[in-house]
Amino acid sequence: MTTTTRTDTQPSGLHTADGHDLIRVQGARVNNLKDVSVEIPKRRLTVFTGVSGSGKSSLVFGTIAAESQRMINETYSAFVQGFMPTLSRPDVDVLEGLTTAIIVDQERMGANPRSTVGTATDANAMLRILFSRLGQPHIGSPNAYSFNIPTVKASGAITVERGNKTKAEKATFNRLGGMCPRCEGMGNVSDFDLTALYDDSKSLSGGALTIPGYSMDGWYGRIFSGAGFNMDKPINKFTKKELHDLLYKEPTKIKVEGINLTYEGIINKIQKSMLSKDVDSLQPHVRAFVERAITFTTCPDCGGTRLSQEALSSKIKGKNIADVCSMQITDLADWIRGLDEPSVAPLLAGLQHLLDSFAEIGLGYLSLDRPSGTLSGGESQRTKMIRHLGSSLTDVTYVFDEPTIGLHPHDIERMNALLLQLRDKGNTVLVVEHKPESIAIADHIVDLGPGAGTGGGTVCFEGTVDGLRGSDTITGRHLDDRAQLKKSVRSASGALEIRGASTNNLKNVDVDIPLGVLCVLTGVAGSGKSSLIHGSVAKRDGVVVIDQTGIRGSRRSNPATYTGLLEPIRKAFAKANGVKPALFSSNSEGACPTCNGAGVIYTDLGVMATVETVCEECDGKRFQAAVLEFTLGGRNIAEVLAMSVAEAEEFFEDGDASTPAAHRILDRLADVGLGYLTLGQPLTTLSGGERQRLKLAAQMADKGDVYILDEPTTGLHLADVQNLLGLLDRLVDSGKSVIVIEHHQAVMAHADWIIDLGPGAGHDGGRIVFEGSPAALVAGRSTLTGEHLAAYVGAN
Numbered sequence: 001m002t003t004t005t006r007t008d009t010q011p012s013g014l015h016t017a018d019g020h021d022l023i024r025v026q027g028a029r030v031n032n033l034k035d036v037s038v039e040i041p042k043r044r045l046t047v048f049t050g051v052s053g054s055g056k057s058s059l060v061f062g063t064i065a066a067e068s069q070r071m072i073n074e075t076y077s078a079f080v081q082g083f084m085p086t087l088s089r090p091d092v093d094v095l096e097g098l099t100t101a102i103i104v105d106q107e108r109m110g111a112n113p114r115s116t117v118g119t120a121t122d123a124n125a126m127l128r129i130l131f132s133r134l135g136q137p138h139i140g141s142p143n144a145y146s147f148n149i150p151t152v153k154a155s156g157a158i159t160v161e162r163g164n165k166t167k168a169e170k171a172t173f174n175r176l177g178g179m180c181p182r183c184e185g186m187g188n189v190s191d192f193d194l195t196a197l198y199d200d201s202k203s204l205s206g207g208a209l210t211i212p213g214y215s216m217d218g219w220y221g222r223i224f225s226g227a228g229f230n231m232d233k234p235i236n237k238f239t240k241k242e243l244h245d246l247l248y249k250e251p252t253k254i255k256v257e258g259i260n261l262t263y264e265g266i267i268n269k270i271q272k273s274m275l276s277k278d279v280d281s282l283q284p285h286v287r288a289f290v291e292r293a294i295t296f297t298t299c300p301d302c303g304g305t306r307l308s309q310e311a312l313s314s315k316i317k318g319k320n321i322a323d324v325c326s327m328q329i330t331d332l333a334d335w336i337r338g339l340d341e342p343s344v345a346p347l348l349a350g351l352q353h354l355l356d357s358f359a360e361i362g363l364g365y366l367s368l369d370r371p372s373g374t375l376s377g378g379e380s381q382r383t384k385m386i387r388h389l390g391s392s393l394t395d396v397t398y399v400f401d402e403p404t405i406g407l408h409p410h411d412i413e414r415m416n417a418l419l420l421q422l423r424d425k426g427n428t429v430l431v432v433e434h435k436p437e438s439i440a441i442a443d444h445i446v447d448l449g450p451g452a453g454t455g456g457g458t459v460c461f462e463g464t465v466d467g468l469r470g471s472d473t474i475t476g477r478h479l480d481d482r483a484q485l486k487k488s489v490r491s492a493s494g495a496l497e498i499r500g501a502s503t504n505n506l507k508n509v510d511v512d513i514p515l516g517v518l519c520v521l522t523g524v525a526g527s528g529k530s531s532l533i534h535g536s537v538a539k540r541d542g543v544v545v546i547d548q549t550g551i552r553g554s555r556r557s558n559p560a561t562y563t564g565l566l567e568p569i570r571k572a573f574a575k576a577n578g579v580k581p582a583l584f585s586s587n588s589e590g591a592c593p594t595c596n597g598a599g600v601i602y603t604d605l606g607v608m609a610t611v612e613t614v615c616e617e618c619d620g621k622r623f624q625a626a627v628l629e630f631t632l633g634g635r636n637i638a639e640v641l642a643m644s645v646a647e648a649e650e651f652f653e654d655g656d657a658s659t660p661a662a663h664r665i666l667d668r669l670a671d672v673g674l675g676y677l678t679l680g681q682p683l684t685t686l687s688g689g690e691r692q693r694l695k696l697a698a699q700m701a702d703k704g705d706v707y708i709l710d711e712p713t714t715g716l717h718l719a720d721v722q723n724l725l726g727l728l729d730r731l732v733d734s735g736k737s738v739i740v741i742e743h744h745q746a747v748m749a750h751a752d753w754i755i756d757l758g759p760g761a762g763h764d765g766g767r768i769v770f771e772g773s774p775a776a777l778v779a780g781r782s783t784l785t786g787e788h789l790a791a792y793v794g795a796n
Contacts, residue, residue, distance in 0.1 A: 027093030031058040032457040045429045047442035049475045051717040053452030053676035056432045063090045065399045068101035101397045104384050106377035118368030126351045131321050133344050135314035140176040145321050147185040147306035149177035178311040183299035187306045196293035205231040212286050226256035227263040328762045330364035357386045362411040365526030365762025378406025394426040404435045405714050408524040408743050409788035416441050434717055447475045452676025453644045478718035483746035485775050490517045490752045503535025505766035515737040517752035522785050526761030529741045544704030548692045551683050560679040563698045568661035577630040584637045590627040592618035633657030641680030645669045668697040671727050673720045689715025706737045713744040725750045745792035756785045
């Protein structure tokens with residue numbers, strides 16, 4: 001019936017195929033969604049709003065994007081699917097009108113030490129082709145300029161057919177790669193402190209090796225004895241050959257107890273198992289060992305450029321490929337503009353467009369040789385976006401997770417223009433966003449809520465921006481909220497002196513950061529804010545840095561274990577029931593024996609991705625059935641871990657379950673705006689902003705005097721920003737000094753002191769362009785920040 005109506009209203013020339021202009025979702029129940037049904041217009045920009053935890057990501061990422069990706073994966077051959085993760089179908093009744101979804105999220109880019117901004121986009125590939133065509137002297141194909149491709153030489157016999165005869169001829173094969181042979185394209189070489197690897201007064205069997213995991217009780221002990229080492233001889237009594245074999249021996253086949261194994265020198269083994277990975281991705285104890293035992297120094301052969309001497313000798317207009325990759329992208333774009341070579345005109349045009357896209361998106365201050373693992377979440381998201389701006393794909397669905405994170409109000413205008421550009425190419429653009437400037441450009445709004453966690457998961461409003469403004473939803477009421485400048489500001493009790501700061505792009509900055517007040521550091525992305533803090537302030541005594549980096553912990557970690565909340569809860573349960581506290585730990589005696597307390601069973605299918613299924617024995621509750629018989633205040637331990645912070649705060653406040661130690665931690669979690677998180681939610685599922693606020697809650701009890709927060713408004717709804725400002729005020733009033741790196745105008749307006757860096761990004765930044773009160777910044781309007789803040793607070 002619907003189809004008939006639609007056809008009647010369509011112009012006579014319109015084809016039936018053009019009628020599919022909606023993505024229909026019916027009965028979505030992923031995470032906290034309560035049978036959500038929405039209709040999203042295609043080829044339009046739809047913004048999803050709502051408080052943190054209201055279900056935006058569950059609807060956009062967990063339902064629409066997840067199902068699109070699952071269906072695309074099913075189109076690949078069974079062989080290819082074997083190497084891809086197995087995605088389960090989202091819990092939804094109907095999903096119609098889906099198109100290919102491209103997710104541009106804030107996950108930091110792979111921290112592979114060989115990955116740079118240039119290799120992560122097409123820029124390096126295009127530059128390599130350019131140098132292989134124009135570089136003088138000419139040294140070879142594009143591979144000769146790649147620091148990821150080694151030079152290979154081989155010789156041997158080949159069989160040649162001539163007429164009806166075959167003849168063996170000697171041949172040599174030579175492939176020139178650009179990798180520096182000394183550092184293998186890493187840019188630095190590692191030097192081992194041998195005293196951190198072993199205690200030479202002990203023997204191998206006496207525990208001489210101090211490397212994590214090298215225990216002589218297991219296979220390592222058998223391998224060393226099988227390789228012919230005297231296990232009871234102290235290492236300082238080893239001959240030169242024995243010590244060389246222990247440390248550097250090439251992989252050698254040995255037989256241990258009838259089993260074929262390979263022995264390899266300790267240092268070679270460490271280089272493969274630990275040094276080939278990014279240091280930050282290692283387990284904490286392994287990372288501590290690497291930092292203690294290994295020093296990284298710039299490779300003397302390539303000077304840190306990662307490239308071979310041949311690649312460095314080939315130049316265009318006096319610059320080799322390492323020189324151009326180390327240039328700021330805006331400067332590189334100008335350099336490329338100056339190359340007038342008709343033979344490679346299309347290549348130069350493509351490269352020009354790519355580099356200009358970096359500048360458009362506010363990343364012109366980066367260089368192509370910047371390791372991709374060092375980019376922030378916002379920078380990673382915008383770098384991924386560059387791949388798609390030049391794409392010839394249309395009619396796809398682009399899904400963005402807060403693309404304005406880490407952007408100054410000046411850069412948000414440019415980001416909005418890019419989102420509209422993607423839409424105007426005929427794509428559906430779905431954006432999860434909190435900033436009013438980005439909500440304002442939407443063609444369609446879906447507002448979820450009304451609350452967070454179990455209090456959310458319903459659609460409160462669907463329609464236009466004007467309709468949202470007039471609606472009585474939390475987002476509608478707060479959409480036009482504008483913070484006022486404070487009538488009076490606090491006076492500093494002292495100052496943190498910084499003299500001659502020159503980290504990254506800072507130009508010998510001298511500044512006094514006031515103590516005992518709320519100080520906000522601002523400036524466009526890339527102006528030097530993080531360089532100033534991390535280079536000159538973070539390492540000082542009494543300074544607590546709370547950023548958005550991942551929280552180290554396994555998939556068993558959750559807010560309750562991370563904040564120490566589980567300890568008083570376990571003791572309270574043990575005391576009430578007269579049993580041991582260990583019974584109430586899913587990592588100890590109370591764990592379900594089938595899933596070992598994980599709640600899910602991981603099935604490793606070899607080549608295929610690991611499959612995760614809910615444990616049938618405990619039904620995902622993680623505990624033995626006997627443990628769930630014990631209650632506190634009428635609830636068992638699994639029910640307590642399923643509570644949200646807000647519910648648990650009420651539960652542990654008074655009555656039978658009154659636990660002051662737990663209540664204090666829960667109060668802090670609620671204070672930082674995490675009242676909707678459940679106590680047992682795995683830490684791996686938290687967003688960057690949630691991770692930062694969880695760290696803040698955990699560290700508020702620390703003895704630090706100076707707190708540094710890096711964009712704490714990330715992921716916060718307009719209504720929650722006021723709560724955050726109240727929390728920052730309480731921290732300052734309790735005698736702490738709070739320094740916030742922030743772009744949100746409400747936080748700037750609330751500051752006692754503002755330090756503005758700039759005036760631009762990269763080498764156009766790195767200077768202090770203003771320091772003083774917010775009122776003085778608005779009155780002067782001398783900087784980009786001043787202009788935007790004046791417009792925000794409605795100053796005349």
